[in-house]
Amino acid sequence: MKRWVGLLASFATSIAMNGAFAQGSLRIGMVAGFSGPVAGIVRESAEGARLYFDAVNAQGGIRGQNIEFLTQDDKYNPATAAAAAKSLASQGVLALMLSRGTGPTEAMLPVLKENKLPLIAPATGAISLREPAQPWVYHLRASYQKEAERAVKHLVGIGVKRITIVQVNDPFGNDAGKGAIKGLDDLKLRALSNLRFDRNKPDLAPTMQAIARANIEAVVLIGPAYAVVEGVNALRAAGSTAHVATLSNNASSEFVKALGDNARGIVVTQLFPYERSTANPLVREALGLAKAAGHGELTPAQLEGFAAAKLVVETLKRAAGKDINRDAFAKALEGSRIDLGGLQVNYTEKEHNGLEFTDVSIVGPDGKFWR
Numbered sequence: 001m002k003r004w005v006g007l008l009a010s011f012a013t014s015i016a017m018n019g020a021f022a023q024g025s026l027r028i029g030m031v032a033g034f035s036g037p038v039a040g041i042v043r044e045s046a047e048g049a050r051l052y053f054d055a056v057n058a059q060g061g062i063r064g065q066n067i068e069f070l071t072q073d074d075k076y077n078p079a080t081a082a083a084a085a086k087s088l089a090s091q092g093v094l095a096l097m098l099s100r101g102t103g104p105t106e107a108m109l110p111v112l113k114e115n116k117l118p119l120i121a122p123a124t125g126a127i128s129l130r131e132p133a134q135p136w137v138y139h140l141r142a143s144y145q146k147e148a149e150r151a152v153k154h155l156v157g158i159g160v161k162r163i164t165i166v167q168v169n170d171p172f173g174n175d176a177g178k179g180a181i182k183g184l185d186d187l188k189l190r191a192l193s194n195l196r197f198d199r200n201k202p203d204l205a206p207t208m209q210a211i212a213r214a215n216i217e218a219v220v221l222i223g224p225a226y227a228v229v230e231g232v233n234a235l236r237a238a239g240s241t242a243h244v245a246t247l248s249n250n251a252s253s254e255f256v257k258a259l260g261d262n263a264r265g266i267v268v269t270q271l272f273p274y275e276r277s278t279a280n281p282l283v284r285e286a287l288g289l290a291k292a293a294g295h296g297e298l299t300p301a302q303l304e305g306f307a308a309a310k311l312v313v314e315t316l317k318r319a320a321g322k323d324i325n326r327d328a329f330a331k332a333l334e335g336s337r338i339d340l341g342g343l344q345v346n347y348t349e350k351e352h353n354g355l356e357f358t359d360v361s362i363v364g365p366d367g368k369f370w371r
Helices: 002-018 039-058 078-090 102-115 144-157 171-186 205-213 225-237 253-263 281-292 300-318 326-333
Strands: 025-032 066-073 095-097 163-168 193-197 218-222 243-246 267-270 337-339 344-346 359-363
Touching: 025 039, 025 078, 025 102, 039 066, 039 253, 039 281, 039 300, 066 078, 066 300, 078 102, 095 300, 102 171, 144 163, 144 171, 144 218, 144 243, 144 267, 144 359, 163 171, 163 205, 171 193, 171 218, 205 225, 218 225, 225 243, 225 253, 253 359, 281 300, 300 326, 300 337
Parallel strands: 025 066, 025 095, 163 193, 163 218, 218 243, 243 267
Antiparallel strands: 267 359, 337 344
């Protein structure tokens, strides 16, 4: 009897690791900070993913199977992220998607390896997750360094020369800061200063007062939303009208609301086409489905979630065999070239970087991201 119990347990574990638990549905998981400091942008990206999954299910799903979108809150905590990823793996998800942040994503790597579980479109641009390529991680967005470089080149392009970099003193800030420095180097310029602050206690008022006194023309402000909001408000309170540029981790409506009147004119890098441009096929499709669902507009984070969901669906369609499992899903990604609607995503065995698209937006007087 004990032998049969052991065999059944082993069989159940094998099924879970191959992602074949769900009968009649294809399970896709998302582990991210639905509460905590990144909750606003996480919820928006999940809304965008669900918009596309719901549309696919309404058309009959994939080979008659609906997509079941399972989410768990990691509270932006690496240990919680690893536990949540393990939980979803045991529930037979075929893949995870849209993790948020470098720390939580890195904490999931052992779980991905152990369960042979692909992670699609993590919302992190960390070089540590790209070089060398992580075998189970498939990026969609460009790196932090690429977008920081784009922000700097935009500022110089509008005539700004006196630039300082203010970055959170952690792996994210250090990574993105290298991109900002490279952007200046390419243009034969140097930052007037490169300042760092603590993630947990930014205390940016003294820094911003010093920047205002130095008559700095622009600040590249790299950090989590709450710190950037504190920094911008302190800069304006100090009387400075310097341009402020930040990265796409702050491209959410919640970030704009938190800034209030100080949001206008803030430059925010973007990693997907303009969410209101119907000239782009991906955006046109997303806007059409959003309106059909009773939503008037999209945010950048919703568009990222929509694009990630479309990548998942296109991969499911390509997965070989009658039964779709994790192995088939991963094999369908390797060496693939997938058109998401004006955006070509290509993966090879040695490179999982996805897109290199970068752009900038400016928060307009209406609180929307203008391009």
